[in-house]
Amino acid sequence: MLVEREASATHKICGEFLSAETQGYLRRLGLDLGALGGHVISHLRLVRQKTIVETALPFNALGLSRYRLDEALLNHASRSGALLWRGQRASVSDIRGPVIDVDVQSAGTIRTNTLFLATGKHDLRELRRHPETPPEDLVGFKMHFDVDSAQRDALANHIELVLFAHGYAGLQRVEDGRVNLCLLAEGSWLKACGGSWEGLLEELLRTCPHLQRRLSNAVPLLSQPLTIYRVPYGFVYNPPANSADNIYRLGDQVGVIPSFSGDGMGIALHSGVVAATHYLAGSGAGNYHRQIRHDIASQIWRAGLLYRASRWAPGQRLFMGWAGLTPRSLSLAASLTRVPPSAVTRAMGLMS
Ligand SMILES: Cc1cc2nc3c(=O)[nH]c(=O)nc-3n(C[C@H](O)[C@H](O)[C@H](O)COP(=O)(O)OP(=O)(O)OC[C@H]3O[C@@H](n4cnc5c(N)ncnc54)[C@H](O)[C@@H]3O)c2cc1C
Structure with a gap:
């Protein structure tokens, strides 16, 4: 059962840059990306004042609006057998036992033994994220x-x-x-x-x-x-010792990568696949959270480092100078801020 707050297609705040992993997962799930009409992106142009550095990306990305993508994905889930409830806001009231009470706006309480929490930047009251450092202004x-x-x-x-x-x-x-x-x-x-x-x-x-x-x-x-x-960039979920073994956090609920990396959707899809395989294997949310933390923590840390450097004028100058001397270093930076290929290959293998 999939509960979605929005009743129809909506625009979302996003750079709308679909990385190679994002596209790979979407295709693997059976979504016909070609039919959605995105724009192929093969190059990166870094601009500061009058300086422009350009390089080829290490992959072909796709520019596609969330308005179109998210709607296609919801419809695809529905066609693939998910029971889709639109225009329904979910909240949880009891998360302590083996059965979780999920309150769905107009349908009342649904009792479930497994919850996949994918509310993105919105926290449910009972299941708030607690970033180690407060989000920046x-x-x-x-x-x-x-x-x-x-x-x-x-x-x-x-x-x-x-x-x-x-x-x-x-x-x-x-x-x-x-x-x-x-x-x-x-x-x-x-x-x-x-x-x-x-x-x-x-x-x-x-x-x-x-x-x-x-x-x-x-x-x-x-x-x-x-x-x-106030997006909590850098957040990676660290399950407390007593965390529920039947609540799986996905996407921004498990890790938030600085937006410039253009891989938040890749992380969200990767986490969905890893969570599903752990659930199906009966190994529980605790093992899933350890695995996903292992997969994404260093990627998020590296993106955070680059991001902090770019927030500081001397850092920006250094960055531009370095990129100007070796434009391919931008391509390297793009590779270092993706879900590691070994983790993607493992998850794709488990999907088969
Ligand atoms: C400024 C900015 C730019 C970005 N640019 C990019 C980019 O170019 N490329 C990229 O890959 N990533 C980008 N990201 C990151 C990316 O948008 C997120 O990482 C990704 O969307 C996370 O997916 P998710 O499924 O966790 O959450 P979301 O995509 O936000 O989906 C959450 C869904 O849950 C629904 N929902 C929320 N609360 C409830 C509730 N209580 N009940 C029912 N439904 C609910 C929402 O309506 C929504 O449909 C960007 C982020 C920001 C902030």
């Missing part, structure tokens, strides 16, 4: 744009990561020629820009000539931007 925004044809062509097959003084932005094409701008900025800077998306975007375009060029005649395609605040 960062705000995320996402907006889709229709840009002019010259800029659309310039973005063909590229993801652009644009570093600026108070954060960074990712810019890439998704399906139907739409362009996704997804950015993270310091909360204090948002306040200094008047506390609004419009103020922040205006200031960003004024101070960042590259984004100014890309978005000069752009038309926003969403009525308002998607936002997020």
